[in-house]
Amino acid sequence: MLSRVADAVYWMGRYLERAENITRLLLVTDDFATETQGFAEDLAQAAWKDVLAILPFAELTAPVSAFAPLSLPYLQAFFVDGRNPYSVHYSLRKARENARAVREALTVEVFTSINETFRGVEAYGERRPDATGLRDALASTHKGLFGILGAIENTLTRDEAWHFFKLGEALERIYRTALIMRAKLPALTGGARTDEPLYYTQWRSLLRSVSSLENYRRARGAGMEADLVVAFLLFDAHSPRSLRATSAAMKDCLDRIGGNGELSPAARLAGRLHADLAYDDERAVRRASLALLDRVVDAVTRMHEALTAQYFVS
Structure with missing residues (x-):
């Protein structure tokens, strides 16, 4: 297999897995922080700080305001900020770029689902919704990511490219x-x-x-x-x-x-x-x-x- 193809499908696997992991982590952290914020403020804040430890080299791109929901700057930074290399937006964009590089190795269903899910995240970022809107958009994106993974599982040939994709997925996981x-x-x-x-x-x-x-x-x-x-x-x-x-x-x-x-x-x-x-x-x-x-x-x-x-x- 050409190194170009192996590299692209490996990174496509890594970036899709990363996007799903980040999406789930944000949803779970938001649930936990919302549940504990009223009586265990320190734990709610610590849960979001854990996100910064889990996604290395990432920094908040918006200040934490005492008047805004605790989750807002984290959701903005790790969901829709395309400049953050550990955001869902960035991960999906890179997965899409790698998919385009090996378009001939993918089915229409896989390429279309990646493209549509990325476009959805891009649109959410342009609208700049509040914390509730971001939470709803994040849940919708999570469903879209499972749609991508379902298309991959059910339509791609089990050849060498498949093994490089699954290797990237497993390594990232x-x-x-x-x-x-x-x-x-x-x-x-x-x-x-x-x-x-x-x-x-x-x-x-x-x-x-x-x-x-x-x-x-x-x-x-x-x-x-x-x-x-x-x-x-x-x-x-x-x-x-x-x-x-x-x-x-x-x-x-x-x-x-x-x-x-x-x-x-x-x-x-x-x-x-x-x-x-x-x-x-x-x-x-x-x-x-x-x-x-x-x-x-x-x-x-x-x-x-x-x-x-x-x-x-x-």
């Missing part, structure tokens, strides 16, 4: 999930458990942030014990956004791309990461979960660098 957990776990596991309803609300919010609340309840029941939630997000083999399941998806994509030849540097990194998440003693690793998350972020960064050197530099 595990990276962003690790950052979400890294940002939120210290506050969730470091303090005394004094307010039971608030405690459960915080853990539910974390699970919703990575689309795993219902999957967790199905596997572990209604209890929200810290060890159970962390173990589920790290090690569950069946929930598609756990680190173990996502590392398996990355490894599978790299194995298919590499064929039966010698393992590439990226494939070796993916194999070691998957082994850490699949075969290490669960309780021992769980106790050092923050260190594990740091290793995941580092491994994924090096994996991307190895992929770039091997496949994307012509």
Whole structure:
């Protein structure tokens, strides 16, 4: 496959996954902040500050006003501000640019759905709605993103381009999930458990942030014990956004791309990461979960660098 095509479909996968992740994170954070703002203002503000930690190098482009809803500057910055490289607008624009570069490899349904969803976000930015309008537009965009992913899943050929797309998607997913957990776990596991309803609300919010609340309840029941939630997000083999399941998806994509030849540097990194998440003693690793998350972020960064050197530099 041409390096140009591999690069474009890989980044299309990353940017679409990033747009969906950011959209969901904004929706969940807005829900949590709205629910807690009246009685736990510090937690509402901390939830939005976590967004800045999860989306690195991003800064608010509008000042926080005491007279505006707490969510407004964050929704503006991370939804419709095309200058912010971690906004939904920017991610969809880059996904669209990469899709246009490999238009011949895509179906009409995929290209049209990407284009329409991007145009919708662009229009929301031009109208500059208030916080309620942005929240409604964000929910609509989230549905549009699932429409794109459905078109991809149901119309694209399972060829080498498909594996590069799914590789980009999986790499972005595990990276962003690790950052979400890294940002939120210290506050969730470091303090005394004094307010039971608030405690459960915080853990539910974390699970919703990575689309795993219902999957967790199905596997572990209604209890929200810290060890159970962390173990589920790290090690569950069946929930598609756990680190173990996502590392398996990355490894599978790299194995298919590499064929039966010698393992590439990226494939070796993916194999070691998957082994850490699949075969290490669960309780021992769980106790050092923050260190594990740091290793995941580092491994994924090096994996991307190895992929770039091997496949994307012509």
